[in-house]
Amino acid sequence: MAKQSTNLLWCVARLGRDLNWWVKKTSDAVNWDIDGLSILDPKQVTYVLDLLDPLREYGLLQDIVESAFIPFQIQETMRDKSVRLIRVNESFFESDAILFALPDVVDEEKGPYAEFVDHITQLRVKFLNDNINFEQKLTVDELEDHVREIQNQTYIEGRGLHVFQEITDILEFVPEGYELSGDEDSVSDEADEGENIDVGDGFDIETDEKIEEDDTMRWDDESSADEEQDEE
Numbered sequence: 001m002a003k004q005s006t007n008l009l010w011c012v013a014r015l016g017r018d019l020n021w022w023v024k025k026t027s028d029a030v031n032w033d034i035d036g037l038s039i040l041d042p043k044q045v046t047y048v049l050d051l052l053d054p055l056r057e058y059g060l061l062q063d064i065v066e067s068a069f070i071p072f073q074i075q076e077t078m079r080d081k082s083v084r085l086i087r088v089n090e091s092f093f094e095s096d097a098i099l100f101a102l103p104d105v106v107d108e109e110k111g112p113y114a115e116f117v118d119h120i121t122q123l124r125v126k127f128l129n130d131n132i133n134f135e136q137k138l139t140v141d142e143l144e145d146h147v148r149e150i151q152n153q154t155y156i157e158g159r160g161l162h163v164f165q166e167i168t169d170i171l172e173f174v175p176e177g178y179e180l181s182g183d184e185d186s187v188s189d190e191a192d193e194g195e196n197i198d199v200g201d202g203f204d205i206e207t208d209e210k211i212e213e214d215d216t217m218r219w220d221d222e223s224s225a226d227e228e229q230d231e232e
Contacts, residue, residue: 008032008070011102013039014082020162023102024082031106038162039085040069040101045092048101048164051171055123058130062093068116069101103163121147121170132178143173 012025023037040048052060071092072085090097103113125140147169154161174180
């Protein structure tokens with residue numbers, strides 16, 4: 001894990017309009033820029049691990065995955081329904097703990113998360129070439145161009161790019177006009193059932209629940225100054 005990450009002991013995350021979690025405060029404000037900083041919730045962690053599983057036979061390196069994310073658990077649910085997360089020493093692959101996963105993006109271009117993205121992109125291309133009979137072999141550049149196009153559209157629409165979208169855009173990619181046969185690219189049915197995951201302190205996540213905004217909730221369009229006042 002990057003040395004810059006060692007000072008990150010806790011963070012505060014809020015649930016956005018898109019039902020994704022976004023970081024609004026960290027214990028290390030010097031090294032960590034919270035502008036657009038997203039974090040995987042426990043259900044998303046499970047979903048991503050399911051998507052990664054078929055890549056094991058193509059050379060998936062567990063150490064790269066573990067180093068790319070910092071594990072957190074809920075320490076406290078706050079009155080605005082944001083959560084204070086505390087860093088823990090747990091393995092995403094071996095622990096039964098309910099974990100949030102913060103991508104280590106202190107160094108966006110050469111850091112652990114950037115290495116992870118490159119790694120899974122290459123493995124996804126290998127997987128697709130092995131399971132689809134292309135006229136010409138799929139290349140890493142083609143997958144990267146596809147993902148970049150989606151990301152650019154996200155920015156044009158004024159939406160933040162969440163880490164879950166970035167990862168699933170890679171791990172669920174199939175070129176237009178092709179499809180995978182059988183269940184080679186499927187994940188567990190449980191990932192789509194919208195069931196509750198109790199993430200602590202009586203705070204449940206329901207991915208299929210519509211959350212209505214009220215005066216007690218903080219959303220994306222509120223000023224950072226107002227958000228920080230709630231934590232002091």
